[in-house]
Amino acid sequence: MEMRERINPTVLDIRPSGIRRFFNIVSEMKDVISLGIGEPDFVTPWHICDAGIYSLEKGITCYTANAGLLELRREICKYLERRFGLGYDPATQVVVTVGGSEAIDLAVRSLVRPGDEVIIPEPCFVCYDAIVRLAGGVPVPVSTDMEHDFALTPEALEAAVTDKTRLVILSYPNNPTGAIMGRAELEAVAEVIRRHDLMVISDEIYGELTYGGEGHVSVASLPDMYDRTVVVNGFSKTYAMTGWRMGYATGHPEIIAAMTKIHQFAIMSAPTQSQYAAIEALRNGDGDIDRMRDEYDARRRLITEGLIAAGLSCYVPRGAFYVFPCIRSTGMTSEEFAEKLLHEKRVAVVPGDAFGACGEGYVRLSYAASVENITEALRRITEFVAEHKK
Amino acid sequence: MDNKIALLKLLEENPRLTVAQLAQMADIPLTEAEATIHECEQNHTILGYRTMIDWDKTDLEAVTAFIEVKLQPQRGEGFDRIASHIYRWPEVTSVYLMSGGFDLAVTIQGKSLKEVAMFVATKLAPMEGVTATATHFVLKKYKDQGVEFVSAGETDHRNVIV
Numbered sequence: 001m002e003m004r005e006r007i008n009p010t011v012l013d014i015r016p017s018g019i020r021r022f023f024n025i026v027s028e029m030k031d032v033i034s035l036g037i038g039e040p041d042f043v044t045p046w047h048i049c050d051a052g053i054y055s056l057e058k059g060i061t062c063y064t065a066n067a068g069l070l071e072l073r074r075e076i077c078k079y080l081e082r083r084f085g086l087g088y089d090p091a092t093q094v095v096v097t098v099g100g101s102e103a104i105d106l107a108v109r110s111l112v113r114p115g116d117e118v119i120i121p122e123p124c125f126v127c128y129d130a131i132v133r134l135a136g137g138v139p140v141p142v143s144t145d146m147e148h149d150f151a152l153t154p155e156a157l158e159a160a161v162t163d164k165t166r167l168v169i170l171s172y173p174n175n176p177t178g179a180i181m182g183r184a185e186l187e188a189v190a191e192v193i194r195r196h197d198l199m200v201i202s203d204e205i206y207g208e209l210t211y212g213g214e215g216h217v218s219v220a221s222l223p224d225m226y227d228r229t230v231v232v233n234g235f236s237k238t239y240a241m242t243g244w245r246m247g248y249a250t251g252h253p254e255i256i257a258a259m260t261k262i263h264q265f266a267i268m269s270a271p272t273q274s275q276y277a278a279i280e281a282l283r284n285g286d287g288d289i290d291r292m293r294d295e296y297d298a299r300r301r302l303i304t305e306g307l308i309a310a311g312l313s314c315y316v317p318r319g320a321f322y323v324f325p326c327i328r329s330t331g332m333t334s335e336e337f338a339e340k341l342l343h344e345k346r347v348a349v350v351p352g353d354a355f356g357a358c359g360e361g362y363v364r365l366s367y368a369a370s371v372e373n374i375t376e377a378l379r380r381i382t383e384f385v386a387e388h389k390k
Numbered sequence: 391m392d393n394k395i396a397l398l399k400l401l402e403e404n405p406r407l408t409v410a411q412l413a414q415m416a417d418i419p420l421t422e423a424e425a426t427i428h429e430c431e432q433n434h435t436i437l438g439y440r441t442m443i444d445w446d447k448t449d450l451e452a453v454t455a456f457i458e459v460k461l462q463p464q465r466g467e468g469f470d471r472i473a474s475h476i477y478r479w480p481e482v483t484s485v486y487l488m489s490g491g492f493d494l495a496v497t498i499q500g501k502s503l504k505e506v507a508m509f510v511a512t513k514l515a516p517m518e519g520v521t522a523t524a525t526h527f528v529l530k531k532y533k534d535q536g537v538e539f540v541s542a543g544e545t546d547h548r549n550v551i552v
């Protein structure tokens with residue numbers, strides 16, 4: 001038997017991440033300015049690193065409780081109450097995971113039965129489609145567009161619901177568009193969700209990164225949405241802690257118990273020194289959040305105005321650290337634009353179709369990059385767009 | 391934060407940006423940004439535009455010393471007059487009045503150990519009002535004015551695309 005035939009066909013059928021493929025091209029090249037990086041360019045604030053190091057020095061190198069240190073779960077609950085008005089019981093409603101990624105996987109595996117349909121607004125982060133397939137579910141992409149500020153509309157949601165629909169994945173502030181959904185927009189889709197008795201996974205990993213306006217609103221804080229919603233959050237983006245692999249999920253005790261059961265057998269417990277660092281982040285990190293958010297905000301205005309001045313139409317992002325300009329005016333596909341820009345100007349961006357078919361015609365730029373790199377990249381992109389004007 | 395402070399912080403970090411770019415980042419009108427910077431240059435809130443250079447990475451020979459200076463305070467003048475006699479020397483790059491075991495913290499830059507030692511022996515120590523000096527040579531600069539010298543340039547460990 002061929003080795004390939006021994007592999008689970010579900011895994012073989014999963015499309016490799018479009019980001020990954022592009023990464024292989026870029027990593028071979030020199031002198032590239034990369035605006036393709038979906039993680040903070042800050043290093044973890046030192047007091048947080050120090051807390052992780054100190055836990056190692058004290059010799060705390062063992063497993064923790066499966067759901068995570070109770071002290072950490074308490075701090076998570078205080079934090080969610082303080083920042084987003086969400087109340088949870090630390091003993092039964094929180095599980096600490098290996099990044100938000102694991103929390104998404106656990107939530108999907110706990111809620112989705114084989115054949116269930118899962119509605120996924122696109123463009124979006126690349127993991128949901130694959131995770132749903134691995135759980136035996138059927139991903140149902142729903143397009144969002146620039147005319148509606150890349151928010152999910154109740155009409156589009158309604159049109160995608162069937163009698164097999166079980167779950168909707170909301171991911172706002174959004175990677176790659178920078179869209180957010182405010183209270184009014186969430187309320188409109190919540191009405192559809194309640195009417196069809198659906199569940200929600202709300203990936204709020206960029207919840208601290210919103211700019212101007214009312215700030216982040218969690219869908220779980222809306223009437224009759226609390227028990228329907230599993231909130232996924234984490235430390236990667238909020239505190240520049242991607243490598244620590246720290247995330248968590250909160251929700252109804254029965255769902256969290258199911259997720260903790262999977263976590264217990266697949267993972268045991270999240271990394272212990274990272275959990276100690278996370279406690280420090282939640283206790284003394286609010287100032288770091290504000291400092292990094294202000295910095296991203298300044299770069300957000302710089303890059304958005306620069307792209308518009310270069311002649312690209314562009315939704316002004318309101319969250320996360322991405323901007324998603326439309327590149328149709330150049331007559332190129334996303335893929336062509338990204339490859340030509342890379343080869344001709346040595347600037348790396350990610351083609352929009354990596355985030356779902358409706359991302360075609362757009363590219364994603366990350367402004368988790370230094371101001372020097374952003375201004376130099378803008379200069380090159382401006383030249384590039386002028387040279388390829390149709 | 392008020393607009394002026396926000397703009398000055400951005401300018402301090404990004405002195406090579408255009409005023410238009412700084413105004414975008416601070417989210418204030420260009421005319422306001424131009425007027426604020428002009429005013430701050432006029433009233434010496436902005437004292438100049440400097441570049442951080444790690445001279446150890448070049449062939450230029452340079453030595454920095456940190457000198458503790460004890461003084462005899464002068465009637466009616468405190469330490470100000472003698473401090474001004476010290477900071478006017480071009481070799482002197484900073485002078486701080488300190489609390490604690492000595493009075494002035496002075497940094498001196500020179501081409502060689504000998505040059506710096508000679509400056510202290512012939513200019514600083516004999517100065518009227520100076521009662522004692524202790525010279526400490528800098529062996530390695532780890533961080534200066536908020537900039538880490540050791541790790542600079544090797545700080546981005548991220549994959550090029552994620």
Ligand SMILES: Cc1ncc(COP(=O)(O)O)c(C=O)c1O
Pocket residue numbers: 038098099100101102125171174175203205233234235236242245246247
């Ligand atoms: C929308 C979104 N969710 C989740 C993640 C995963 O983050 P982590 O597993 O590091 O918490 C990312 C990372 O890029 C993301 O963009």
